[in-house]
Amino acid sequence: MKSLHTKKAPLFIFNPFGKIEFYKSQIKECIVSFPNEENFLEALKKEYKPNTLCHNDFVQGNILYSDTKDYLIDYEYAAKNDYRFDIASFFSENNIHYIDQRDQFYQSYFDWEIDPMIDVQVQAFERMEDILWGYWANMLYEQRGEQIYFDLSLIHISEPTRHWAIS
Numbered sequence: 001m002k003s004l005h006t007k008k009a010p011l012f013i014f015n016p017f018g019k020i021e022f023y024k025s026q027i028k029e030c031i032v033s034f035p036n037e038e039n040f041l042e043a044l045k046k047e048y049k050p051n052t053l054c055h056n057d058f059v060q061g062n063i064l065y066s067d068t069k070d071y072l073i074d075y076e077y078a079a080k081n082d083y084r085f086d087i088a089s090f091f092s093e094n095n096i097h098y099i100d101q102r103d104q105f106y107q108s109y110f111d112w113e114i115d116p117m118i119d120v121q122v123q124a125f126e127r128m129e130d131i132l133w134g135y136w137a138n139m140l141y142e143q144r145g146e147q148i149y150f151d152l153s154l155i156h157i158s159e160p161t162r163h164w165a166i167s
Contacts, residue, residue, distance in 0.1 A: 001058070001090065002109050004072065005083050009053040014079035016132050017045060023135035027142055031150070032134040032157050044128055047121065054081035058089040084118075088125035130156040 020041070024030075034040075055062070056077035064071040087109070096102060099119070106114045134156035141149035 001055075001072075001086060004055060005052045005086070007053045009051065009080040010078075012079050013050045014054065014056045014077055014081045014085075015050070016081070016085065016128060017041060017048070020132050020135055023132070023139045026139045027135065029142065030138060031141070032138050032153050034131050034134065034157065037131060040124075041128065041131070044124055047124070048082050050081050052081065052083040052086075054079065054083060054086045056081055056085065056089070058086055059093040082125070084122050084125045085129070088122045088129055091122065092126045092129060 055072060055075065056079060057074060062072060062074045064073060087105075090096070091102065091105075096105070102119055102122075103114075106118060110118075134153050137149045137153035137156065140146070141153060
């Protein structure tokens with residue numbers, strides 16, 4: 001991930017805030033809601049720095065492993081974004097909730113020079129991703145009527161604190 005984040009970023013931005021608004025605009029009957037969503041997103045926008053090439057879809061299925069090398073595939077959403085978005089995606093999509101696991105990642109990513117606030121910042125991006133993918137799943141459930149999207153939308157609201165790091 002760090003290697004990807006050091007590459008030259010393209011001019012186009014993956015704007016999660018714009019995507020949230022787009023997904024919400026496509027929904028006729030909302031099945032998801034997030035407490036204090038508007039205030040939270042406005043506060044996060046002030047901290048948002050889209051200046052890094054990001055994958056923007058760090059799910060387990062997009063990481064392939066071999067005996068000699070690991071591969072990141074599916075660059076459909078790759079664009080300039082805030083690097084904390086990718087870290088948050090990696091943690092949430094791979095169920096990395098324990099602080100010792102996160103610290104191990106941070107030590108490697110930041111070469112042992114860790115900002116003590118980084119996990120708080122990443123957790124904020126995890127919450128934002130719950131909002132983003134919750135509305136995305138709601139929109140697709142409404143458009144396609146497939147149960148998987150209904151289930152995905154509920155995952156993002158049923159455990160609102162699932163991302164808070166556990167000691």
